[in-house]
Amino acid sequence: MRNLSMESTELKFLIENKIRHSYVEKYINKPFIDQEKIFILHYFYQDLQMSATKKQQYITTIMLVQIALDTHELIPSKDTDEMTETEKQLSVLAGDYYSGLYYYLLSELEDIDMIQILATAIKQINEYKMKLYNENIQSIDELFTTIQQIESLLFTQVARFIKVEDTIISITKEWLMINRLYQEKENIQNQQFSYIDHFVQEQISDTDKLTTIHIVDEEIHSRKQKLDELLVHLPYHFIVLKNTIRDKVKLAYNTSVAEEG
Amino acid sequence: MKLANIYGFLKKDLQDIENTLTETIQAEHPILREASLQLLRAGGKRIRPVFVLLSAQFGDYKHHMDQVKAVAVSLELIHMATLVHDDVVDNAELRRGKPTIKHIFGNRVAMYTGDYILARALEVITTVHLPSVHRTLSKTLVKVVEGEIAQIEDKFNVDQGLRDYLRRIKRKTALLIATSCKLGAIASGATEKQANQLYRYGYNVGMSFQIIDDILDFTASSKELGKPTGSDLIQGNITLPVFYAMNDPAFLEELKASFQNAKEIDENNLKHLVDLLSKTDAIEQSYQLSNLYLRKALHAIKLLPNNKAKRTLQTIATLIGKRRS
Numbered sequence: 284m285r286n287l288s289m290e291s292t293e294l295k296f297l298i299e300n301k302i303r304h305s306y307v308e309k310y311i312n313k314p315f316i317d318q319e320k321i322f323i324l325h326y327f328y329q330d331l332q333m334s335a336t337k338k339q340q341y342i343t344t345i346m347l348v349q350i351a352l353d354t355h356e357l358i359p360s361k362d363t364d365e366m367t368e369t370e371k372q373l374s375v376l377a378g379d380y381y382s383g384l385y386y387y388l389l390s391e392l393e394d395i396d397m398i399q400i401l402a403t404a405i406k407q408i409n410e411y412k413m414k415l416y417n418e419n420i421q422s423i424d425e426l427f428t429t430i431q432q433i434e435s436l437l438f439t440q441v442a443r444f445i446k447v448e449d450t451i452i453s454i455t456k457e458w459l460m461i462n463r464l465y466q467e468k469e470n471i472q473n474q475q476f477s478y479i480d481h482f483v484q485e486q487i488s489d490t491d492k493l494t495t496i497h498i499v500d501e502e503i504h505s506r507k508q509k510l511d512e513l514l515v516h517l518p519y520h521f522i523v524l525k526n527t528i529r530d531k532v533k534l535a536y537n538t539s540v541a542e543e544g
Numbered sequence: 545m546k547l548a549n550i551y552g553f554l555k556k557d558l559q560d561i562e563n564t565l566t567e568t569i570q571a572e573h574p575i576l577r578e579a580s581l582q583l584l585r586a587g588g589k590r591i592r593p594v595f596v597l598l599s600a601q602f603g604d605y606k607h608h609m610d611q612v613k614a615v616a617v618s619l620e621l622i623h624m625a626t627l628v629h630d631d632v633v634d635n636a637e638l639r640r641g642k643p644t645i646k647h648i649f650g651n652r653v654a655m656y657t658g659d660y661i662l663a664r665a666l667e668v669i670t671t672v673h674l675p676s677v678h679r680t681l682s683k684t685l686v687k688v689v690e691g692e693i694a695q696i697e698d699k700f701n702v703d704q705g706l707r708d709y710l711r712r713i714k715r716k717t718a719l720l721i722a723t724s725c726k727l728g729a730i731a732s733g734a735t736e737k738q739a740n741q742l743y744r745y746g747y748n749v750g751m752s753f754q755i756i757d758d759i760l761d762f763t764a765s766s767k768e769l770g771k772p773t774g775s776d777l778i779q780g781n782i783t784l785p786v787f788y789a790m791n792d793p794a795f796l797e798e799l800k801a802s803f804q805n806a807k808e809i810d811e812n813n814l815k816h817l818v819d820l821l822s823k824t825d826a827i828e829q830s831y832q833l834s835n836l837y838l839r840k841a842l843h844a845i846k847l848l849p850n851n852k853a854k855r856t857l858q859t860i861a862t863l864i865g866k867r868r869s
Contacts, residue, residue: 304693306693306694306697307693351659352659355655355656355659358632358651358652358655359651359652360650360651360652360653361650361651362635362651368635369696371632371633371651372632372633372696373693373696375629375632375633375655376629376633376689376692376693376696377693378655378659379626379629379658379662379689379692380686380689380690380693382659382662382685383682383685383686383688383689384686386666386678386681386682386685387682387683387685387686389678389682390675390678390679390681390682390683391679393675393678395670395673395675395678396670398666398670398678399666399667399670401666402663402664402666402667402670403663403667405659405660405662405663406660406663406664406667409576409656409659409660409663410571410572410573410576410660412656413571413573413575413576413653413656414573416652416653416656417573417575417653419573
């Protein structure tokens with residue numbers, strides 16, 4: 284079996300080629316393509332009965348949706364100096380362009396059901412984004428749940444549609460959330476905007492960044508434990524997935540529970 | 545005669561579509577819902593659903609009613625989604641004389657609203673299980689965005705040709721109208737030949753429609769437009785009247801001077817340019833080209849069966865040529 288990480292890297296290049304636009308590239312940075320998300324999709328699709336090319340097309344399509352959503356997330360709420368007018372305009376249009384491409388690719392595959400699955404996911408993600416942006420959050424747990432939905436909904440909807448096992452779906456949710464929490468922590472440390480930091484500052488007055496970082500660390504720790512438990516109970520043939528995730532999120536190899544064969 | 549009066553026989557179906565549009569954008573989040581509904585309430589000509597319904601009369605309209613309506617609703621939602629994002633692109637404070645979502649709620653809410661509406665449009669269109677509908681529509685969506693990117697690329701650039709302008713308005717306006725006609729025909733089971741004839745009609749009508757929009761940007765009052773007169777030129781967009789006016793050396797010189805190192809043209813400059821343009825035959829020439837497209841539109845549907853829908857399409861083409869607001 285070919286190395287999944289290698290295949291994910293190849294897919295990343297394929298996606299980069301697909302979204303290439305000479306004028307847009309002059310003004311805005313190449314979009315971030317999360318290789319771990321490609322890895323997850325690769326894992327979802329690897330046992331499905333379809334050609335390798337078709338699998339690549341599906342993974343590209345789903346990643347295009349993610350890239351479109353991420354690109355629109357770059358638009359600042361108010362017009363400020365952090366983004367030039369041209370950068371802003373092209374970020375709006377680049378996101379729309381990637382959305383058009385995902386629809387185009389799926390229409391070429393004649394997979395109307397998948398178009399619907401992705402559209403529903405985008406609709407729901409935007410509902411959650413509005414909730415987060417508009418601060419309609421009552422508790423820190425609700426905040427974490429909302430962020431987790433934004434991070435994982437696209438992938439969990441696809442997984443359910445192609446009948447991926449429930450445990451793998453749960454693992455995906457935790458893995459993506461841990462990655463997002465690390466990103467939030469980095470933002471706080473680098474004095475950049477973080478929804479978690481913003482929420483904590485609003486809820487608890489006179490708190491410092493260290494308190495927020497402590498809250499994020501606690502959440503990471505608890506999510507890692509949950510992820511570890513999920514991984515331990517996976518049958519042996521999931522060894523590649525287990526080891527990859529453990530390496531990526533720096534989980535200690537759990538030997539306290541006998542792994543099921 | 546008003547455009548809406550000539551397709552009175554579609555009134556009930558258009559009302560159904562209006563109701564479905566309202567139902568479709570009932571987001572759970574109150575601001576998302578409010579922003580979407582506000583856009584819907586702002587009105588608009590609903591020209592895309594009209595073309596879908598009229599084109600569908602050439603197939604088995606009654607038998608495929610649900611499918612036809614899904615196409616009509618989806619196309620109007622796509623149009624709405626692009627408007628919300630366009631207002632962020634253009635920094636627009638007003639649309640149809642009313643404050644834009646971007647202006648009231650900020651860029652981020654406008655982005656989420658546009659993405660939400662587009663997602664709803666695709667959810668609606670996926671109730672239509674005809675691959676050719678999705679192939680046509682998705683290609684159009686990609687080209688529409690490519691057209692908008694090209695528009696930014698060509699801003700403040702006097703070294704572009706008429707073909708650049710025509711390609712831009714094709715992608716910006718004509719393709720979505722042409723697609724509305726074609727998809728209405730496909731969804732109702734009209735023949736491929738008829739669908740293509742209607743596509744060509746829609747394309748030519750769309751080209752004329754945009755040219756007239758571009759003319760009105762110079763000739764209508766800001767009250768009629770719901771935005772400042774000459775706003776295209778303020779943003780550096782070279783439209784058809786400007787192309788023709790550029791044949792006049794005095795205008796060209798003034799335009800080049802205004803565009804030099806300019807990100808925006810100031811009010812005095814604009815007024816001077818509009819005055820110079822009005823002394824040329826640019827507006828007259830623009831109407832001539834618009835009329836040429838309208839003649840092509842009428843020719844495209846010449847062989848379609850003679851029915852009420854065909855007569856209405858012919859009347860619409862004629863009225864578009866006379867549009868003054």
